[in-house]
Amino acid sequence: MEEAELTTRLAGYIAGQMPQARDVAITEVARITGGASRQTYRFTLSWTEADGAPRRRGLILRRDPADSLIDTERRVEFEAYRAFHGTGVPVPEMLWLEEGSDALGSPFFVAEEIAGFQAGPGALWASPYLETHAVLGARKWEILGQIAAADAAAVQLSDTLPAVAAEDCWRRELDHWEGVLDADESEPLPIIRAAIRHLRANPPPPAQKVGVVHGDYRTGNFLYDDQGGVHGVLDWEMCHLGDPLEDLGWSFNPVWYFGQGMPGGLLPRESAIVAWERASGLRVDPAALKWWELFACVKGQAIWVSSARAWMDGANRDPILVYPAWALINAQDRAALHVMGRL
């Protein structure tokens, strides 16, 4: 769909959601590149209230592409954001969810834009952000601990996300991502297959609690400022119920070291664990965490090979799908070797 048509149809949709408003218009539409699982646009919505007052607001549109890096339901992401809005976990406000394809050709949601902050990790490795790593890192893992501490029922996510027993968390996730590898890999992966055999032979203990798992909590998926503050946790499309250690393990995936030699490129591992434990009220079992770190390598590799598959099948030729396949499959193999103590 061309941008002009998208703008017209989106304005019509939003006007239908705001029956009190007049002169609903959309301007300054700009595609945000880099998202591999959704098409993301920022735009300005303007309208006139019933009392005649003019209004303007920066908003975000997240729309499903024909094929994406991560196959998830739009509602999961929308409800996860909505669950944490207004809590200590900073997230943008969700406005409208459309699960049908009539309005814009595919499902989408519209959310508040949190403007004025960095998201990509590229800015982190130079001043003024370089000096904030200790503060930013502590805040990053504090927020992850707050997500782990959340009561899924209290934030109204237990009706949206499938339930799982504490002793089944690891198996459900490993089965799922091994299945993705089986379906999508285009080249055999002996390191990751060895990792899967090791994980199955050495399962972790049952989860301390079944909690909300963000699913992709890493440097690059939150908005940060130049003082070490975090203003929005993004990319909740893989949110699910499970073992909170899964998120901690994913955040420790060495592919997110960014060449800095420490988790997220921000904080020594021990400091991150302290921040997470303090905020979550949970304890880290080192062996269980190690299991989830190796699992993160399996999951990561499954996502990267899915990315290659989506491009090769031709449904989506966005070059963003090629980047993880080329740049991260070897890195993820090396990460798995590192976690297994072989590199």
Place this chain on the structure above:
Amino acid sequence: MKPDVSQVLADLAGRVARNAAPQIPAAQRAGELGLSAMLLGLAAEMWDGAAEILVQENVALRTLLGSGARLSQDNARRRWLVELAGGRDTSLRLSALQSANAELRVALIALHAELERRDDAEAKALEAEVWGELVAGAERRRLSGSPI
């Protein structure tokens, strides 16, 4: 190395040409060309060494599979490993080398799993060699900008 470099380069050529059109929004053009440039850089780095890496790896894997053929306790697998270990790369086209590499890797996965299940010293020694080659292979394929 999937998707194939040649296919991606062809796609990028079309994308660059489309972005030369004046009506493309500046932000979109910047995003697409920036990403295309990054992929071109990766392609340049991978392309030069790709054949050599695959040839080296295929030789190493055939050696391991030959050792595995002498140790395997599964008759069908032994015959399979013998056949693969006796092969050689007769074409230096990347597609041919990749196809052979994939076949060898499938066999290596099966051999590795068998060795893990065994406790005898010979199996453990060969398992250590398999790990050594997996590490060496990961090092061969490492890109200069690898995050780890």
